[in-house]
Amino acid sequence: MARMKFLCDAERCIECNGCVTACKNENEVPWGVNRRRVVTLNDGVVGAEKSISVACMHCSDAPCMAVCPVDCFYRTDDGVVLHDKDLCIGCGYCFYACPFGAPQFPQAGAFGLRGKMDKCTFCAGGPEPDRSEVEFKKYGRNRLSEGKLPACAEMCSTKALLGGDGDVIADIYRERVLRRGRGSEVWGWSTAYGLPPKPGAQPPVQQQQPAPTSGKS
């Protein structure tokens, strides 16, 4: 039985936001709703910057599902956590329960009014006829029903973001790490792609910060 998961390789993610853009385009989610985001730690620090792409992780024991007062969540046979927007009351409990901040809410009015929750569907649509117009409007594209994988993972330029059955993508990642032969303490292109370092290659020279000028710019 497949259990659909994401895996993001922090050694490879270059924070290009290609996954975010692919998701926005594929599912035409409204302004202000981001089903996927890229989080960067130590931004700009050479050697220590790491990025990771986050969306709903389709938890096996999902907290959002446990707290929803109207029980509008369900899990598909391939382990994708989906919800019914016709039932959702936009209370926001799932947002507080989710460890990844995945549930998103359209801000419809000027008074912090919350719309119905929207989150990553693993590109699997929702409880409407597959590939129908109404499904697309409420939940976005149903790529799984076309035998395709999530748009974000398939569009990832460095293949940092892997999507699919947990066992399969874990095997892909495992082989990658074995080829690297090193842990996450080393950083850079050769770590990410498992190539031996070029002989004679020099690390980039760090530029001197210009002295702060006085007065406001």
Next chain:
Amino acid sequence: MMRLGLLLAAALMLGACGEKEQVVVYKQGKYQGKPDNRSWDNDPPLAELRGGKWTKGDRTSWEESIKQRQLAQHEYQRISR
């Protein structure tokens, strides 16, 4: 008469002091929404849409087709082949 009234009032007031069960019993929720159909119950898409190929209604063939797609993310296999 007065004493009887006081007694009754006292009995009523004391009655309100009874202890209530305070342990929350967690009830597993059940999905209340509409049923969803499953990916393999659809026809495979037209060839120009470059989706998977499976037999309608056959879960195993759908899983096999999506697994091939997942393995396309494995560049060591893809390139060395």
